[in-house]
Amino acid sequence: xxxxxxxxxxxxxxxxxxxxxxxxxxxxxxxxxxxxxxxxxxxxxxxxxxxxxxxxxxxxxxxxxxxxxxxxxxxxxxxxxxxxxxxxxxxxxxxxxxxxxxxxxxxxxxxxxxxxxxxxxxxxxxxxxxxxxxxxxxxxxxxxxxxxxxxxxxxxxxxxxxxxxxxxxxxxxxxxxxxxxxxxxxxxxxxxxxxxxxxxxxxxxxxxxxxxxxxxxxxxxxxxxxxxxxxxxxxxxxxxxxxxxxxxxxxxxxxxxxxxxxxxxxxxxxxxxxxxxxxxxxxxxxxxxxxxxxxxxxxxxxxxxxxxxxxxxxxxxxxxxxxxxxxxxxxxxxxxxxxxxxxxxxxxxxxxxxxxxxxxxxxxx
Amino acid sequence: xxxxxxxxxxxxxxxxxxxxxxxxxxxxxxxxxxxxxxxxxxxxxxxxxxxxxxxxxxxxxxxxxxxxxxxxxxxxxxxxxxxxxxxxxxxxxxxxxxxxxxxxxxxxxxxxxxxxxxxxxxxxxxxxxxxxxxxxxxxxxxxxxxxxxxxxxxxxxxxxxxxxxxxxxxxxxxxxxxxxxxxxxxxxxxxxxxxxxxxxxxxxxxxxxxxxxxxxxxxxxxxxxxxxxxxxxxxxxxxxxxxxxxxxxxxxxxxxxxxxxxxxxxxxxxxxxxxxxxxxxxxxxxxxxxxxxxxxxxxxxxxxxxxxxxxxxxxxxxxxxxxxxxxxxxxxxxxxxxxxxxxxxxxxxxxxxxxxxxxxxxxxx
Numbered sequence: 001x002x003x004x005x006x007x008x009x010x011x012x013x014x015x016x017x018x019x020x021x022x023x024x025x026x027x028x029x030x031x032x033x034x035x036x037x038x039x040x041x042x043x044x045x046x047x048x049x050x051x052x053x054x055x056x057x058x059x060x061x062x063x064x065x066x067x068x069x070x071x072x073x074x075x076x077x078x079x080x081x082x083x084x085x086x087x088x089x090x091x092x093x094x095x096x097x098x099x100x101x102x103x104x105x106x107x108x109x110x111x112x113x114x115x116x117x118x119x120x121x122x123x124x125x126x127x128x129x130x131x132x133x134x135x136x137x138x139x140x141x142x143x144x145x146x147x148x149x150x151x152x153x154x155x156x157x158x159x160x161x162x163x164x165x166x167x168x169x170x171x172x173x174x175x176x177x178x179x180x181x182x183x184x185x186x187x188x189x190x191x192x193x194x195x196x197x198x199x200x201x202x203x204x205x206x207x208x209x210x211x212x213x214x215x216x217x218x219x220x221x222x223x224x225x226x227x228x229x230x231x232x233x234x235x236x237x238x239x240x241x242x243x244x245x246x247x248x249x250x251x252x253x254x255x256x257x258x259x260x261x262x263x264x265x266x267x268x269x270x271x272x273x274x275x276x277x278x279x280x281x282x283x284x285x286x287x288x289x290x291x292x293x294x295x296x297x298x299x300x301x302x303x304x305x306x307x308x309x310x311x312x313x314x315x316x317x318x319x320x321x322x323x324x325x326x327x328x329x330x331x332x333x334x335x336x337x338x339x340x341x342x343x344x345x346x347x348x349x350x351x352x353x354x355x356x357x358x359x360x361x362x363x364x365x
Numbered sequence: 366x367x368x369x370x371x372x373x374x375x376x377x378x379x380x381x382x383x384x385x386x387x388x389x390x391x392x393x394x395x396x397x398x399x400x401x402x403x404x405x406x407x408x409x410x411x412x413x414x415x416x417x418x419x420x421x422x423x424x425x426x427x428x429x430x431x432x433x434x435x436x437x438x439x440x441x442x443x444x445x446x447x448x449x450x451x452x453x454x455x456x457x458x459x460x461x462x463x464x465x466x467x468x469x470x471x472x473x474x475x476x477x478x479x480x481x482x483x484x485x486x487x488x489x490x491x492x493x494x495x496x497x498x499x500x501x502x503x504x505x506x507x508x509x510x511x512x513x514x515x516x517x518x519x520x521x522x523x524x525x526x527x528x529x530x531x532x533x534x535x536x537x538x539x540x541x542x543x544x545x546x547x548x549x550x551x552x553x554x555x556x557x558x559x560x561x562x563x564x565x566x567x568x569x570x571x572x573x574x575x576x577x578x579x580x581x582x583x584x585x586x587x588x589x590x591x592x593x594x595x596x597x598x599x600x601x602x603x604x605x606x607x608x609x610x611x612x613x614x615x616x617x618x619x620x621x622x623x624x625x626x627x628x629x630x631x632x633x634x635x636x637x638x639x640x641x642x643x644x645x646x647x648x649x650x651x652x653x654x655x656x657x658x659x660x661x662x663x664x665x666x667x668x669x670x671x672x673x674x675x676x677x678x679x680x681x682x683x684x685x686x687x688x689x690x691x692x693x694x695x696x697x698x699x700x701x702x703x704x705x706x707x708x709x710x711x712x713x714x715x716x717x718x719x720x721x722x723x724x725x726x727x728x729x730x
Contacts, residue, residue, distance in 0.1 A: 023686075023688070304718060304721065304722070306711075306714060306717065306718070307711070319702065320701075320702060320703070320704065321388075321702065321703045321704070321727070321729050322703075322704045322706070323388070323703065323704070323705045323706070323707070323715075323718050324705075324706045324707070325705075325706070325707040325708060325711045325712075325714050325715070325718070326707060326708030326710070326711040326714075327695075327706055327707075327708065330706070332706060334704065336685075337684065337685060337686065338685070338686045338687075338688065339685065339686070339687045339688070339699065339704070340688045340689075340690075341687070341688070341689045341690070341692055341695070341697060341706065342688070342689070342690040342691060342692075343690060343691030343692065345691070346671075346672070346690045346691040347690075349671060349690050349691075350688075350690070352671065353669060353671070353688050353690070356669065357669070362686070364686050
């Protein structure tokens with residue numbers, strides 16, 4: 001494989017506090033810190049996937065203070081100064097901006113790969129090839145988004161409408177983005193799937209650092225001004241205060257809506273066959289984890305099942321026997337303090353549970 | 366109410382080691398020791414039901430050594446010497462025999478009421494009236510069995526076929542028993558229900574102590590011989606050794622098959638409207654516990670339910686939140702070391718689980 005250039009940097013967005021895998025994911029232990037697929041956490045797997053392509057010096061992690069210590073413990077090989085700490089979460093636009101000024105200080109020629117920390121990717125070698133191709137496209141002056149081949153009419157993702165082919169990198173065609181489409185309803189999703197020429201928006205992006213900062217300046221001047229202040233204070237004793245002051249005034253915005261939808265020269269690199277999954281809910285695990293002969297996914301715990309089918313059992317309590325009789329299409333998650341029993345097709349509703357607990361002022365979140 | 370005579374004794378059979386409410390019921394903590402209906406255990410409720418009718422001196426409890434201490438702790442008002450300890454469980458025939466010789470020593474005129482320790486009875490006042498009527502029938506020289514009005518074609522109970530009316534006690538008719546019928550299959554059960562004139566065999570009996578000992582002597586001579594030895598040693602230092610030696614040779618036999626089926630002068634006292642339940646499985650709790658507005662029975666634990674219906678949740682772990690989403694007709698029992706999740710109509714199968722665990726040599730039983 002062609003090695004990536006020495007001006008290519010990876011930025012892992014690892015500050016999310018997702019609640020969709022509650023009760024396993026918690027405020028203090030979000031999804032990226034969980035070992036769901038194998039004995040490594042999603043964050044560790046994310047780093048592992050790009051090791052070899054990127055030396056650790058060129059891997060940055062953006063997170064929040066609450067989570068930094070645990071992430072550093074999970075991946076101590078990343079230099080401490082490469083963990084960039086947001087004073088508070090303000091959406092992905094600010095994450096990208098913060099990483100951009102930090103990397104620009106080191107290397108104004110840098111191309112950044114913006115990567116999620118909590119996704120599953122089945123075809124790692126393909127992913128690495130796409131990373132290489134994406135850098136080449138970005139070097140040609142494009143803002144590149146990685147497009148996922150839609151496999152069903154999902155209403156949970158944004159979509160990207162592909163236009164004309166603008167080039168080919170490592171034999172992979174790249175297309176102009178005609179339009180970003182927010183999460184559609186069922187009918188719209190089916191129409192897009194039927195029409196063809198749409199990708200899911202993976203939330204992974206590639207661009208020259210100067211180009212994205214220009215776009216931020218043009219479309220998000222408040223953020224750009226703050227970033228300029230931070231950049232000037234970077235490396236001085238005032239840096240943290242300036243960062244905190246800037247962040248307290250920022251409104252939360254995603255890079256998709258804040259920048260990409262209005263940007264010039266946006267292209268999509270389709271990633272068919274990647275076996276990508278955003279691990280967005282408990283039932284999503286059935287998409288990429290292999291069940292046993294009864295279709296059950298058993299993670300942890302002693303289990304004795306009778307007539308138990310197509311169910312997920314996640315137990316992180318040792319010395320505990322789980323017995324299931326006549327159980328079908330159920331998700332069962334036992335974290336000791338919480339037991340969740342949920343019909344598989346209603347797994348999305350754990351978000352409502354977390355909201356309800358918040359309202360009631362209960363713990364467990 | 367007419368008071369019972371001073372020659373009337375209650376014998377509570379409390380040595381059972383039922384596994385049908387596993388994982389809550391265990392070898393060391395069988396069903397009668399559990400608080401399922403209210404804050405009292407089934408054993409405590411059994412005693413409470415007959416208090417007032419019987420002074421504690423005339424209440425005997427037959428159990429096994431493993432269980433005696435806990436039962437005494439639950440009902441310390443019963444005199445210690447009234448707890449009769451079987452060296453090992455040998456079925457209800459030996460329980461009745463042991464109690465008979467102990468009581469005969471005190472009062473040769475005694476009538477015994479043989480009562481289960483682990484049943485639910487909704488209409489306590491009616492039950493007490495039946496106890497009084499049953500003594501009167503027994504005094505007329507009958508072996509009396511309490512018959513439960515069958516409410517559905519159960520295949521889990523034995524049946525009693527009623528013959529001619531032999532008398533009336535406190536305005537309650539008593540009928541000769543034509544035949545005992547073992548647990549039927551579904552078709553036989555439906556035929557009996559359609560034909561009428563059948564009762565479920567409650568396993569509760571009433572008889573003069575001399576009469577039952579005569580029947581044991583006639584039909585179970587081995588047991589009778591052992592009981593004679595024990596009776597002679599009763600109150601001497603040799604008593605325990607004789608009891609142990611006798612019990613080690615006994616085969617396990619129920620009073621129903623060992624004596625009642627072949628006995629003379631057996632009558633049945635029908636107990637319509639008693640709201641009796643043998644608490645034979647988790648789903649039986651739905652027959653007598655009132656569910657909430659969604660038909661759910663929640664015992665212990667914090668519960669947050671969404672679209673949860675007709676389900677049973679039993680949790681004896683504090684500080685634990687149970688969340689159920691889209692759950693219907695499920696039984697969920699959490700004892701800390703074991704979590705059972707079972708479709709309601711398969712609750713009988715926990716016995717298979719216990720057998721499987723035994724075979725595997727696992728704990729948890």
